[in-house]
Amino acid sequence: MSTIGYKDWNVDLADVGAIYPFQGWEVAMTIVGVIFWLGWHIFQVKRESAHLEKAKQLGDHDKVHQTLERY
């Protein structure tokens, strides 16, 4: 068994194509990759919304004033 389809390199490289693991699963891997990417956006936007909701409560007036002064 070899995940890349070759157990040794006793081959003529002119006859060799893909050598990555799990050939034939490219579409499934793409689906997993896209889920990861879209999931990232969903998590990120939810967290950002919660964070902004919390942060919009103005804190200590003097501290906010100092922040404004700092530019």
Add this chain to the structure above:
Amino acid sequence: MEGNLNALTTVFTEFYYWVTVVFMFLIHVGFCMYEVAASRSRNHMHTLMKNVMIIPLVTVTFFFFGWWIYWAFPMFPFFGGLDLEAGAANLPWAETMGTNSSDRITGVFWAAFLLFSWTAASIVSGAVIERIRSSALWVHAVLIGSVFWIIDAAWGWHYGGWMVKYLGYHDAYASGVIHAIAGGYALGVIMVLGPRIGKFAPDGTPRDIPPHNPWLLAIGIFLIYTGFWGFYAACNVPIIAPEVIGGQITGITWTATNIYLAPTTLSAITFNFLMSLSGGLMAAYLVSKGDAFWTFSGGLAGIITASAGNDLYHPIQAMLVGAVGVVIVYKLHFWVEKKFKLDDAVGAVAVHGYSGVVGLIIAGFLLWGAPSSPFEGYATITPWGQAVGAVIMFFVLGFLPGWGVSKLQSKLGVLRIPEEVELQGLDYAEHHAYEDAKAEIIEADKAHLAARAT
């Protein structure tokens, strides 16, 4: 050089490695910037000098004996003696270690490995900032940079190394041979060195010591990424004919290879470098809740986790390996910090050490059964071969020497700076010299102006 094709290949290869060396210099520039950014203002000059002096100290020792170790140690001491024949051409007094019109490659090849040595030493340097004595760190730098990492390279990053032959160890872009060993070494040092003053509250809760300059830190990490890309190219043989490899590959098709002379492509490592960087950044952003420091470091950790198999992975695999690795590494860092009260100032043990170990083990599963070498009689890649390799890298050649030498330095009282100096800042002496010089020149200018006015 016989024949135009041979001459062209040699000159191309010579130039290829030379370019990678120049790119890899950026790793050290990045590490210097990163460390200075992470340290507090009162420790800047000391932090910078500590890392800069790694360059000459590791360079000269790597010339004197480090490079010879790589060629002499592949089977030594467990499966054979020293390979004195291969080592002879790489001794400091060998004719090939100088200007020699019949050898055009040794110098650039030596330099490529040397830049890896700087990196290994610099990783340790980051973990120990703001409290280690420079003299102590420089001893560690020579040991990790010119002795221990190059022993592991001879064993597991050489086409004839015993770990490759008998364990099927596969570590194309050095998850283990540079990152795991340097992270393990750093862990051994900080266990003895102890945390910075104030790092832990009286009840043991860790305090964050934020970087003083996040912008410098960001540029530093981006330079490290850039240099790391050069490192990837440096780990490949750019073009070689099957008959020159002399292994099992048949036919006449030339190829690029990894360090083990097994086929890969520059295209593959370009895909995988960028996809593992991206997977690491995305996962780190989420797991750290958008913390800039950990997101930047997560990009690096993503690449490091995928590096063992990035010569063969599919780009989506590289992305997911980078992402999974970062989540494990991040959680592990804070668990270890809290449990054992260890102060890893820049997260070096986690980003390099834990990522390296995790990456090696994942590669064992994803590349299970793949050939580790183009030569006959070598073991194939397995999870257990990779796991044993990870223990050798992180613990045996990394942690143990780092811990042992630090214990010795501690006993001799030469490991850590005095508490008073730590509170005042390591730049105390330099600050005074600087302030005195400034006051003197201002006074001189004022006196000159006053004299002109009268």
